Amino acid sequence: MPRDHLRGVIEALLLAADDPIPFDRFTQVLPEVPPDEIRDVLDTLQLELAGPHRGIHLSRIAGGYQLRTNPEMGPHIRDFFASKPVRLSRPAMETLAIIAYRQPVTRAAIEDIRGVSCTGVLQTLQEVQLVAVIGQLDDIGRPNLYGTTPRFLEFFGLEDLDQLPTPDSADWTDLITDPTAEEPDPQQ
Amino acid sequence: MADPKTDIPHSDIPPELSLDLPSFRGPLDLLLELIRSQEIDIFDIPISLITRQYLQTLDQIQELDLQIGGEWLEMAATLVYIKSRTLLPREETDEDEGPDPRDELVRRLIEHQLFQWAAEQLDDRPQLRRDFFFAAPRGQEERLELGPPPLKQASLLDLVDALKRVMEEHRDDPDWVYEIRREKLTLRGVILDIAARLADTPRITFDELFDGPLDRHRVVTTFLALLEMTRLNMIHLFQPRLSGDDRLIIERAVIDIIEVSQTLELSDAP
Numbered sequence: 518m519p520r521d522h523l524r525g526v527i528e529a530l531l532l533a534a535d536d537p538i539p540f541d542r543f544t545q546v547l548p549e550v551p552p553d554e555i556r557d558v559l560d561t562l563q564l565e566l567a568g569p570h571r572g573i574h575l576s577r578i579a580g581g582y583q584l585r586t587n588p589e590m591g592p593h594i595r596d597f598f599a600s601k602p603v604r605l606s607r608p609a610m611e612t613l614a615i616i617a618y619r620q621p622v623t624r625a626a627i628e629d630i631r632g633v634s635c636t637g638v639l640q641t642l643q644e645v646q647l648v649a650v651i652g653q654l655d656d657i658g659r660p661n662l663y664g665t666t667p668r669f670l671e672f673f674g675l676e677d678l679d680q681l682p683t684p685d686s687a688d689w690t691d692l693i694t695d696p697t698a699e700e701p702d703p704q705q
Numbered sequence: 706m707a708d709p710k711t712d713i714p715h716s717d718i719p720p721e722l723s724l725d726l727p728s729f730r731g732p733l734d735l736l737l738e739l740i741r742s743q744e745i746d747i748f749d750i751p752i753s754l755i756t757r758q759y760l761q762t763l764d765q766i767q768e769l770d771l772q773i774g775g776e777w778l779e780m781a782a783t784l785v786y787i788k789s790r791t792l793l794p795r796e797e798t799d800e801d802e803g804p805d806p807r808d809e810l811v812r813r814l815i816e817h818q819l820f821q822w823a824a825e826q827l828d829d830r831p832q833l834r835r836d837f838f839f840a841a842p843r844g845q846e847e848r849l850e851l852g853p854p855p856l857k858q859a860s861l862l863d864l865v866d867a868l869k870r871v872m873e874e875h876r877d878d879p880d881w882v883y884e885i886r887r888e889k890l891t892l893r894g895v896i897l898d899i900a901a902r903l904a905d906t907p908r909i910t911f912d913e914l915f916d917g918p919l920d921r922h923r924v925v926t927t928f929l930a931l932l933e934m935t936r937l938n939m940i941h942l943f944q945p946r947l948s949g950d951d952r953l954i955i956e957r958a959v960i961d962i963i964e965v966s967q968t969l970e971l972s973d974a975p
Contacts, residue, residue: 532840574837583839584839584840585837585838585839585840586837586838586839587837588831588836588837591831591835591836591837591838594838595834595835600834602832602834602835603832603834603835604835605828607730607824608730610824610825610827610828611820611821611824613824613827614820614823614824614826614827615820615823617823617827618820618823630813630816630817630820631731631733631817631820632731632732632733632734632776632780632813632817633730633731633732633774633776634774634776671833672832672833673827673830673831673832673833674830674831674832674833674837675830681823681827682823682826682827684819684822684823688822
């Protein structure tokens with residue numbers, strides 16, 4: 518298949534698909550094309566679309582490739598839909614962070630870290646489908662274990678949980694010595 | 706991006722008013738606030754000072770008649786315990802001093818900060834439908850799936866709030882105070898109006914009830930009508946559960962709402 522045509526096929530697939538397309542799906546649909554070539558086209562496409570003035574970005578989200586709008590254009594799209602974004606409160610964000618990093622985790626463990634009860638916040642997070650009960654701890658009372666959902670990855674545009682930010686040594690120093698210092702802006 | 710929530714209160718506010726409650730979401734947050742504001746080394750916390758300040762703040766909160774949860778008292782007990790441990794003479798038997806009684810607290814404080822850091826990082830990331838969107842077919846699907854947002858039963862307070870908003874909006878209308886009574890409103894009439902709207906669309910917003918010409922009499926009668934209809938289980942009042950959206954939503958609870966409202970036994974004092 519000529520390269521230009523392959524590129525067209527991949528663009529069309531990306532536009533038509535509902536969910537992030539895992540790399541394996543491309544190779545299944547295009548068995549005659551060497552996987553390296555598909556990877557190369559995807560990488561090139563991703564790079565070409567990455568510009569700050571492009572409206573569409575190709576991102577790796579939740580284990581696959583997906584077209585999404587450039588975050589810079591977000592305000593205009595919100596105006597267009599006249600929609601208010603889901604705003605997570607600080608307590609909800611902190612609870613979500615604890616679950617994301619420590620999953621599977623019980624409510625008691627979350628409350629131990631936060632130092633306050635989080636029943637309501639947990640319910641909200643479940644309602645917006647960022648968090649779900651993913652099992653029960655094999656202990657007295659069999660407490661629920663909470664974890665993040667695939668939607669969580671989509672919501673924050675993460676490819677997988679390994680992409681969660683981890684503090685580097687500079688962040689640690691800030692946390693311990695001067696917590697009021699501004700975080701360096703992550704250039705992403 | 707400056708976060709207004711972390712802004713330190715202005716120094717010209719009298720100290721008894723400067724208690725910034727929302728930022729003390731829990732005892733650990735208060736402790737961190739005390740440590741930060743005084744530039745204390747987290748690994749060498751002057752435990753007597755911090756305990757005193759912590760207890761003072763608790764007193765202030767209680768003076769404001771605010772309820773405090775058990776976790777605040779638990780932390781107070783922990784602080785006093787650590788303080789008592791540091792006051793005791795150390796046993797000279799071991800060559801080492803043994804673990805510092807503050808260690809566990811320091812560990813919790815750092816862990817707490819770490820997750821605050823992580824929460825900030827997450828919040829700074831582009832977020833779905835706040836910053837970025839997927840292509841339209843999926844977008845439509847998502848809107849169906851997600852909107853309208855989850856609802857909770859609205860309380861009387863929510864109803865009063867919604868009413869206040871309507872009053873605020875119409876405060877400057879010329880007819881608002883010097884009302885010229887063209888029509889005689891009755892409770893029954895307003896209930897029938899609302900019922901007629903709900904018969905067409907099972908769910909309407911509170912604001913839709915007030916889209917016509919408005920005076921105080923109409924607002925008050927509508928308010929009473931909503932109370933009466935709720936009491937008789939003809940309607941349900943809901944509000945989106947997520948913050949930032951305070952629309953009140955009125956939902957029909959009976960199918961033949963017009964018939965029901967026509968047969969109401971009202972002690973109708975107009």
